[in-house]
Amino acid sequence: MLIRVARTAAAVLEHRFQVGETAVEVDPSTSVTVALVDANGVPVTSGAATAEGNAYSFPLPPQAQLTELTATWTGTIDGNAVVEVDQVEIVGAHYWSIAEARASDATLANAQKYPAADLLATRVEVEQECERICGRAFVPRYRRAVLDGTGTTELLLPDPDVRRIRAVRLAPRVDRPFVALTEAQLAALVERGDRVLRRVDGSVWTEGYANVVVEYEHGMNAPPTDLLRATKQRLRHRLNMQMSAIPDRAVSYSTEGGATYRLSTPDAYSTGIPDIDAVYSGWSLRPSSDGNGQSGPASRSLNFDPQRHSLFHGGER
Secondary structure, rough: EEEEEEOOOOEEEEEEEEEOEEEOOOOOOOOEEEEEEEOOOOEEEEOOEEEEEEEEEEEEEEOOOOEEEEEEEEEEOOOOEEEEEEEEEEOOOOOOHHHHHHHOHHHHHHOOOOOOHHHHHHHHHHHHEEEEEEEOOOOEEEEEEEEEEOOHHHHHHOOOOOOEEEEEEEEEOOOOEEEEEOOHHHHOOEEEOOOOOEEOOOOOOOOOOOOEEEEEOOOOOOOOOOHHHHHHHHHHHHHOOHHHHOOOOOOOEEOOOOOEEEEOEEEEEHHHHHHHHHHHHHOOOOOOOOOOOOOOOOOOOOOOOOOOOOOOOOOOO
16 A cells, blocks of 8 residues: 655554455554664654554654655454555655645535545545656655666666755675765766766766666656646546446447447546546657657667677676
C-alpha cells in the first residue's frame, strides 16, 4: 500500500492485518510495532502501534525532506508472527485537498457514500496515472535512482523537471563500496532541463552496472489550473466507475432510438475520456500519435568512441 504525506505535515499511519480474505479484528492486547526506514535503509522512527478503531495506528512526525519511507508492521496475529510493509512517500504537496475534491461535485459531499479513505486512495491512483501518462511530476517529488555508469561525463536521469541533486554515490563496480561525492563535486553537476546530468569538473561517471546512486528532487511547483480540473474530473469518474450501465468491455453502445455511439477506450497513455486526455496531452512530455505533447530525450547522447567496450576500456572489471 502506498501512502502519500505532504512534507512538514504530521500524519497518522494506519494498517489492517489480513489472514487470507478476512481482516483480523483489532485487539488492544496484541503488541504491534512499527519501524520506518528511508530509501537508503537508514532508520527514521519506530515504536509501538496503537489499536484504534478498526486498525492499528502510528503517528508519523513531520518530515522536513522529500523522501520515500518503508513502514514495517510486526505483530503476532491469529497466533502467527506476521510482518507486513507499507510504502510512505513524503511529497511536496498534493494536487488538491479532500475538501477541494468534495467541493468539486455536490455528490462527493456525502461522506457516507464517499468516505475520506476512499477519496485518499483514489487521489493517489489519479496522481500516479496522470504522471505515468504525462511522463512527469506536477508537484515536488523525491527519487533514488540506481543507474549504470556510462564511462562519460553524461548520465541520463529517469525524470524531467529536476529541481536539485541531493546526493550521489559511486562505486568502481556493483560489488565494491560506494563513495559519496563531495559538496564541491556535487556543485560541479549540471542538469539543464534535458534529464542529462553532466559532470563539468573533468571527471566521468565510472563505467559499470548499477554502480551509481543518485538522489534528487523533481517535479513542478504545482499543477497547472486546467490539469487540476481534469484530475478532479478523473477522480469523480474513478469513484463512480462501478455505477456505469455500460459494460466494461464495450467499445460502442446503441440507444433505444437506434442511434449508435462509439466509445473512446483507454490505453497505456490515455484515460479514454477525451476532455481529460486533451489536457494530459497538452502537458505530457511523451510524444503522441497525433503529434501533440512535448518531447524528451529517449536516451543519453551516442558515443562514437571506437575504443568503447574494447578489451582494455573501462578499467577494473
